Amino acid sequence: MNSLIESMRTRQSVRTYETQKLSEHDLAQINAYITEEQNLVGPFGGKGKIDFVLIKNNVTDKGIKLGTYGFIKNPQGYLVGSAKNEKYALVEYAYIFHRAILYAVQLGLGTCWMGGTFNRNSFEKEIVLGEDEFIPCVTPLGYPKGKQRVFDRALRMVVKADNKKPWDQLFYNGTFEKPLPKEIAGGLEVPIEMVRLGPSASNKQPWRLLLSEDQKSCHFYIEHTPNYSSGLGYDMQLLDMGIAMCQFELACMELGIAGKWLIEDPQLAFISGNTEYIVSWKMA
Incomplete structure (x- = not known):
């Protein structure tokens, strides 16, 4: 394969x-x-x-x-x-x-x-x-x-399926006040990029990743789109977070980067009231 x-x-x-x-x-x-x-x-x-x-x-x-x-x-x-x-x-x-x-x-x-x-x-x-x-x-x-x-082509245009948000709108360095440049992401650059390229409902890309200052942990947050999927009776954007985790971990595995998932909220200040902590990846 x-x-x-x-x-x-x-x-x-x-x-x-x-x-x-x-x-x-x-x-x-x-x-x-x-x-x-x-x-x-x-x-x-x-x-x-x-x-x-x-x-x-x-x-x-x-x-x-x-x-x-x-x-x-x-x-x-x-x-x-x-x-x-x-x-x-x-x-x-x-x-x-x-x-x-x-x-x-x-x-x-x-x-x-x-x-x-x-x-x-x-x-x-x-x-x-x-x-x-x-x-x-x-x-x-x-x-x-x-x-x-x-x-199909029209639908891709409507949801802007081919327009992924840039790094500085999705990924952060130590705090949500500092965007994460690719060049300082170290060995996690490719796994983080795989998150960016992942599919999401209506291409909203609700994931927000924050790399710790020591680069040993990567914290996953969701930036909720208000009232999105409320008519369906469940939060569809939570599925997007599972997709992001999958893309990230599989890329780490292929690159030989060892780590594990932990639910340990670092209690950092959020981007906005719509932001919610989900999980952290801690390198071995």
Whole structure:
């Protein structure tokens, strides 16, 4: 497989797929991945759950058409997971789910994070939900169509998918009063850059990272967009934080940078009242 860092750099959301069915090899690889327990363990020690739903002629084996409001064309399957509607459960779920998405990308499959543009009721008929669980998000799977629809290109322009915020708006050095320049990020420059390049709902990029003065810890915060996703009944931007953690840690692993996740709020002054501490990465 290709480098994970390279997969993070090149991955884009795919909404239009070839009509070609998933190969037996890729089906086997996906099913093996989501049944391997170590792939479903999150950064806080919790265990996630991901189901694979195969699609034939736009319906499932149960004859259910999974609704995506016209956003997805010719999907050949979906990864569907469930979690409790709790802060760290959602962060951890997104970490596990994004790791699975990156695995699918390495197989050559197209993916697309979907949190608010799918019919949850139709997907709930396909999986078994635990007590107090719901489906935060799904991703279609399939082979990317060479030429994306005009609709797809227009949507990327609307959400400014190709316009990522610069470092000085996202990353900080010791305090939120000092932006973090790339040249002083040391060995964490690439993992931090992978956070910047990660997908997020409406490309809001709510993550804010603060590198400690001794460069031994990197603190992760969320800058909430007021009232974002309030109509869905859960904080979708918490999923973005799980994605950021996944991108960061996988890049560290590939580069041989050892560390671990800790919930140890450094009690620093926030950027604004919308800022909330999430987690810290402490280098070994």
